[in-house]
Amino acid sequence: MTxxxxxxxxxxxxxxxxxxxxxxxxxxxxxxxxxxxxxSMDFLNWLIGISKATGVDIPQRDASEFLTIDGAAAYVxxxxxx
Amino acid sequence: xxxxxxxSLGADMDDGALxxxxxxxxxxxxxxxxxxxxxxxxxxxEVECWDDVVVEELLVEAGDTRLAVGTPIARFRxxxxxxxxxxxxxxxxxPQRQGTVEKPAAAQRITPPVRHLAHELGVDVGRVGATGPGxxxxxxxxxxxxxxxxxxxxxxxxxxxxxxRRIAADGGLDLALAAASRTDGLLVAADLAGLANAxxxxxxxxxxxPGVDKSQAMRSAIARSMERSKREIPHYYLDMRMDLHRSxxxxxxxxxxxxxxxxILPAALLLKASALALTEFGDLNGHWVDGVFHHxxxxxxxxxxxxxxxxxxxxxxxxxxxxxxxxxxxxxxxxVARARAGRLxxxxxxxxxxxxxxxxxxxxxxxxxxxxxxxxxxxxxGRVVDSPFVVDGELEVRPIVHTTLAxxxxxxxxxxxxxxxxxxxxxxxxxxxx
Numbered sequence: 150m151t152x153x154x155x156x157x158x159x160x161x162x163x164x165x166x167x168x169x170x171x172x173x174x175x176x177x178x179x180x181x182x183x184x185x186x187x188x189s190m191d192f193l194n195w196l197i198g199i200s201k202a203t204g205v206d207i208p209q210r211d212a213s214e215f216l217t218i219d220g221a222a223a224y225v226x227x228x229x230x231x
Numbered sequence: 232x233x234x235x236x237x238x239s240l241g242a243d244m245d246d247g248a249l250x251x252x253x254x255x256x257x258x259x260x261x262x263x264x265x266x267x268x269x270x271x272x273x274x275x276x277e278v279e280c281w282d283d284v285v286v287e288e289l290l291v292e293a294g295d296t297r298l299a300v301g302t303p304i305a306r307f308r309x310x311x312x313x314x315x316x317x318x319x320x321x322x323x324x325x326p327q328r329q330g331t332v333e334k335p336a337a338a339q340r341i342t343p344p345v346r347h348l349a350h351e352l353g354v355d356v357g358r359v360g361a362t363g364p365g366x367x368x369x370x371x372x373x374x375x376x377x378x379x380x381x382x383x384x385x386x387x388x389x390x391x392x393x394x395x396r397r398i399a400a401d402g403g404l405d406l407a408l409a410a411a412s413r414t415d416g417l418l419v420a421a422d423l424a425g426l427a428n429a430x431x432x433x434x435x436x437x438x439x440x441p442g443v444d445k446s447q448a449m450r451s452a453i454a455r456s457m458e459r460s461k462r463e464i465p466h467y468y469l470d471m472r473m474d475l476h477r478s479x480x481x482x483x484x485x486x487x488x489x490x491x492x493x494x495i496l497p498a499a500l501l502l503k504a505s506a507l508a509l510t511e512f513g514d515l516n517g518h519w520v521d522g523v524f525h526h527x528x529x530x531x532x533x534x535x536x537x538x539x540x541x542x543x544x545x546x547x548x549x550x551x552x553x554x555x556x557x558x559x560x561x562x563x564x565x566x567v568a569r570a571r572a573g574r575l576x577x578x579x580x581x582x583x584x585x586x587x588x589x590x591x592x593x594x595x596x597x598x599x600x601x602x603x604x605x606x607x608x609x610x611x612x613g614r615v616v617d618s619p620f621v622v623d624g625e626l627e628v629r630p631i632v633h634t635t636l637a638x639x640x641x642x643x644x645x646x647x648x649x650x651x652x653x654x655x656x657x658x659x660x661x662x663x664x665x
Contacts (some may be wrong), residue, residue: 164395
């Protein structure tokens with residue numbers, strides 16, 4: 150999986166949770182918490198959605214890798230089955 | 232024979248518009264089945280029927296007309312009363328026309344009235360997806376098929392998220408053919424999956440009614456309820472700092488062993504502790520009606536959910552004290568998702584006996600919540616902040632949450648409220664018991 154593919158999936162999942170967000174305005178290297186109105190339930194659902202869509206298991210200890218879009222994409226790419 | 236009236240879907244509801252029927256004459260309805268969708272100031276609410284019945288007649292057509300609560304909307308007869316149109320399964324009596332290519336009708340469970348509707352609307356029942364009990368075709372399935380085939384083209388007229396719009400533009404997709412999974416009709420990217428390969432008319436389209444300013448209606452509903460609260464209810468407020476060290480440490484260990492989908496958020500612990508504590512203090516759980524307090528045996532915990540784009544609903548987690556933590560988390564996840572997608576059920580909107588607000592992980596340190604009439608108490612959790620806290624005479628840094636209670640002074644005094652907060656704190660110190 151390429152980084153672009155991972156990001157496309159990540160944004161698609163985010164769209165289901167926060168449809169008002171325009172992906173084009175999201176900074177990939179800035180923490181999502183600072184840009185978007187996501188509560189802990191939204192964040193958890195986002196991780197579950199990414200996990201389902203990519204088949205990548207995301208244990209709790211790795212949740213902190215998902216603070217930014219870049220971080221999330223890097224995690225998915227490096228853990229996705231080849 | 233019984234009349235089915237428009238139920239009250241919330242203490243402050245006076246009227247609502249019956250926007251769609253999901254059953255029709257002759258249909259068998261099981262207890263708990265959703266029979267209609269009613270538009271209220273709080274959004275579209277699914278109305279359940281609480282008996283096993285057969286629909287005799289619909290008295291009101293679906294439409295925009297506002298109906299007062301209590302208006303008879305249908306006539307039912309009980310499922311064991313005999314009646315001429317009571318068959319729910321159908322002998323395959325429809326003659327197949329020679330030469331037409333149809334899926335065999337025998338494979339499809341469909342009642343005569345629904346078949347008749349399909350025939351009237353010119354819908355091929357073989358093509359309709361069946362979503363009814365036991366794989367039967369419902370009235371709604373037929374109507375979806377009609378809407379799908381007649382959906383107007385043109386992406387500009389369809390409500391969609393920015394991402395969905397861009398994907399459609401990039402891929403040359405017709406948004407009008409996509410099925411919105413949300414009842415407000417807003418299409419999101421996931422709804423477009425498979426659209427590229429779909430032939431026109433094969434996707435059902437569901438959506439809310441355009442043109443109604445729902446956020447304004449909800450604002451008015453909140454205004455009426457809160458005005459009444461502040462006008463009538465003499466609130467008293469209590470605040471207590473609670474150390475979540477034990478709860479959060481225990482939860483971390485609990486979650487470590489589980490897959491992400493089974494993870495439990497601290498909010499579930501707070502809700503469970505609140506519900507359990509409320510079972511001990513019945514005077515804080517119930518309704519104040521016409522000058523008299525009515526205690527509720529079970530705790531139907533209203534959970535305040537803020538909606539994207541503004542507004543607030545507080546649907547109930549029913550009998551919350553009886554749920555395990557996993558069940559509580561599941562109920563909460565489901566409730567938040569449906570609240571935000573506008574798919575709440577009538578029973579969830581009418582049966583709250585107490586409310587919990589602000590599930591704590593963001594925002595402010597503490598809340599001073601306003602009671603939702605006719606309830607008599609509301610518990611608020613602020614965010615969890617690492618703070619100095621004295622434990623056994625030593626100063627330590629602990630994850631602290633301010634738990635507040637606003638309660639109705641006509642029913643209880645601060646002493647009772649204080650005991651409730653103490654009970655919640657005590658429960659949170661023994662998370663393995665929750």
